[in-house]
Amino acid sequence: MHPHVRSLRDVVLAPTEAGVLAESGADLVFLALPHGESAALAAQLPASVKVVDIGADFRLAAATDWTKYYPGDHAGTWTYGLPELPGQRERIAASSRVANTGCYAVSVVLALAPLIAAGVADPEDVVVVAASGTSGAGRSAKVHLLASEVMGSLSPYKVGAHQHVPEIKQATGATSLSMTPVLAPMPRGILATVTAKAKTAADPAEVLRQAYDGEQFVQVLPEGQWPHTASTFGSNAAHLQATVDVDSGRIIVVSAIDNLVKGAAGQAVQNANLMLGLPEGAGLTADGIAP
């Protein structure tokens, strides 16, 4: 099925069931289930087993936000799994249950949170346009995801109502935010363009540079250099750059990630490392594979 991961060829796959997970004696379980299905399984795991949920089930604080975008009841709220937010690394390390971020969400939250926190960006009327490679939609056989439909084409979807909006607002303090997702003709990568009204004359790139000083996975590029999704391909890196628009005075931040790594599996491993007391970057790299 997946000849590219030859090193896993002797792994025996087993059903995702509580009994199997309990017998495995695992210290930590990653759940990667359809949205809304993690809660039932997580409830059957003993408290001593740590859990990182890659689904959306436990990301949102407000049940009303959940029911607006997802099926079924709101399951609850776990520690939000984005270590680069202030204080969050410590909270994750102290948690036995962590909710991994959404893929679009991490690309936007990293770009926006420090600017709102510093009082530099207005939390009102944030505008986001974010484009994702096709792997963001999973591996289901749907006509609109066929290569013939996608190659050579850009197309927006879920315009005006994306389920990551409440997650982004909650994690950044934005009070209103429009987000337009776009499907791009590439297998991986998210490029998010995040704009907000400036409240001060501060250089937004400098604010971000200070916020992420010392981070191994989040990098504000040197002045004049803008993120390319290809530079983050296969890595857990997020690349950022920011400026102020000469006409409108809006702050414009652009971020790039690999949606399958910093946007999903890499982030999950980073969180697990923190929860298990391992080096935060164990098994991860900040180096992308390009071209």
Added chain:
Amino acid sequence: MHPHVRSLRDVVLAPTEAGVLAESGADLVFLALPHGESAALAAQLPASVKVVDIGADFRLAAATDWTKYYPGDHAGTWTYGLPELPGQRERIAASSRVANTGCYAVSVVLALAPLIAAGVADPEDVVVVAASGTSGAGRSAKVHLLASEVMGSLSPYKVGAHQHVPEIKQATGATSLSMTPVLAPMPRGILATVTAKAKTAADPAEVLRQAYDGEQFVQVLPEGQWPHTASTFGSNAAHLQATVDVDSGRIIVVSAIDNLVKGAAGQAVQNANLMLGLPEGAGLTADGIAP
């Protein structure tokens, strides 16, 4: 050099010089020169020869806008070559000098102008993110345009200061506008996401539908269907759709064009047809080639 246009194989190319153009006995001349070079040549053409300039030289009304983004002096202002703007078709037909639109500009102006004109969209604080295929950058051999750099990657450029901004403001009445251009891994096509604050509760799609009623090249798609650049590939069509964002209340309009056709050569032919009294769609099609 261009084996794909076999029907032109007997055309003898000649230098772009006033003498050559005069001797040709042409009724109409298309100028496709580097920005800033059309004025000198156009000045040498007799008034009886009609001219469509595909460059930027004569698009802008204000010399200060020109000098902010282009080299040399402002050459003047010609009739703006976008027939679908109110009254513009008649002005073009009556003109002997027409300035073709910029490629990004046409994608944004078509999306925005009717909404501002109808008082539905706020002209203040418009936010645009627009992605273009690589042919928008021409055919020059530059490293950042190499296939190895572009395939699988999205990258922004000229962030916060694009030269089409004054053209868009002038043609739409927008009073402030930020635009972030993005290079996309496809050969052709522009997808523009245009957002503006709503001033009324009007349905923006309906306003656009009425504005473009009867137009052969500008189509507001049926409700629920959003533009794909591939659908406009090789055609002079512009596809539009609009909605109101559920969280922010912003109007979001998405438009798709082929940057080389409605964004350049097709638009030029459409203008020439009007100037020469030919059917507006002569030599053009609204049907794209997909997949």
Added chain:
Amino acid sequence: MHPHVRSLRDVVLAPTEAGVLAESGADLVFLALPHGESAALAAQLPASVKVVDIGADFRLAAATDWTKYYPGDHAGTWTYGLPELPGQRERIAASSRVANTGCYAVSVVLALAPLIAAGVADPEDVVVVAASGTSGAGRSAKVHLLASEVMGSLSPYKVGAHQHVPEIKQATGATSLSMTPVLAPMPRGILATVTAKAKTAADPAEVLRQAYDGEQFVQVLPEGQWPHTASTFGSNAAHLQATVDVDSGRIIVVSAIDNLVKGAAGQAVQNANLMLGLPEGAGLTADGIAP
């Protein structure tokens, strides 16, 4: 469903049934059905209605060839719809039933037939490797056709046993031929590399050039220039070039077509034009859309 073909928006689609076709009063019917389903429908059409079958049902002369690759019984043999073969144009014009070529087949037959006919290429041990864009596989939602699987990847399929082999042998006189099809990360286009042992010292490019002299859709490129699939995009053109390998002395011919045009629908229109006494190129172009 197909917003790119706006000019067809008022066409009312009807079921593909004999009664509907009879009532339509059509002079000619195109059948584009799954392989093996044309015969039943064609049998219900009056002899006065001309038919071009885009499926494989009536391409093969030998029933044993049919049963090796297709389901059900062999339906029969119609005039082979490749006008550029010697004498075939006249046979098509005189036929009321024509079997359109396979997409790979046309790319290989055009490259090979004149060389075998001229005694220049050995019909024994022809080797073909041909790569196709994804539209060759149709629009069905299958995992291996997803953009995530295809972009950035080349993959062979049906290695050693492709159903177009008997069609190619029959149309070229090749006596043995191996063909390896490859799925390429592009929406359209076939590039076929056809090699055969040389029987004489003749320049294969010159033989092809003479064979296709005066043809409007088949072009042997100028010396030193090799076909690109992009040059045939959206056109009914086939581009060819040939040389002799310096090491092995094998003849190498490369051909490029658009699999959906010269490889399918364009070819069908070309055949229909001949059958109806219309200009052979009506509704078709030899100019591709590139880049």
Added chain:
Amino acid sequence: MHPHVRSLRDVVLAPTEAGVLAESGADLVFLALPHGESAALAAQLPASVKVVDIGADFRLAAATDWTKYYPGDHAGTWTYGLPELPGQRERIAASSRVANTGCYAVSVVLALAPLIAAGVADPEDVVVVAASGTSGAGRSAKVHLLASEVMGSLSPYKVGAHQHVPEIKQATGATSLSMTPVLAPMPRGILATVTAKAKTAADPAEVLRQAYDGEQFVQVLPEGQWPHTASTFGSNAAHLQATVDVDSGRIIVVSAIDNLVKGAAGQAVQNANLMLGLPEGAGLTADGIAP
């Protein structure tokens, strides 16, 4: 310049000069220079410094082969750097000078050498068609490598006379071989289709499976599964599969590699590991990054 390799950001680049290399105290030097430029520099390095040359300078045994394809004089012949050939691993380990393979060459040699060695494939009249991603052509700014030219297009080049042919013949024992290289619209990867006449009824896949039994980087896929270049992306793996063509009886082998890893840098590291007595796979992976 290369923001994707953040971990190297503190590396100070120095000119590629003998003095610099000597002062560095390196145990081993990788040379990655234009073809024909390694010899002069290598001659200035002390014998105690091991060298892996990624260029072509020392690959060929016969000076006549060199002068047919490369500029200048033949520099000599070093140990051929393909560890998976019989006995070659030991020769490399015992060498202080190793010539890395060509990128196309490794993809073909791995597919063909065991079959000729076993007497299963005929060394006469081998036919190869091999397609490569654009990074195979390097990073120079040339028009034919622009994204606009490449995306959506397949194009052959150096047809009938590729410089890797003598290298392949020398390493496999093939006595005549035609190779057609094709540029494919993807950044990385080589897919080689190698066909040869069968001399016995042996299953070629089984012969390859035995030849590469226990190899960590060369894998013959399970029956029925064919290589995809994407599966080897970013890895030092080569994936192989083989069958016998039903019509011609030719053996068809398809191999996939990442041209920048097993086809260049990864191979070089693998050779260096052997020369330095390190584990052969140090710093390398057989797992590709897909999708």
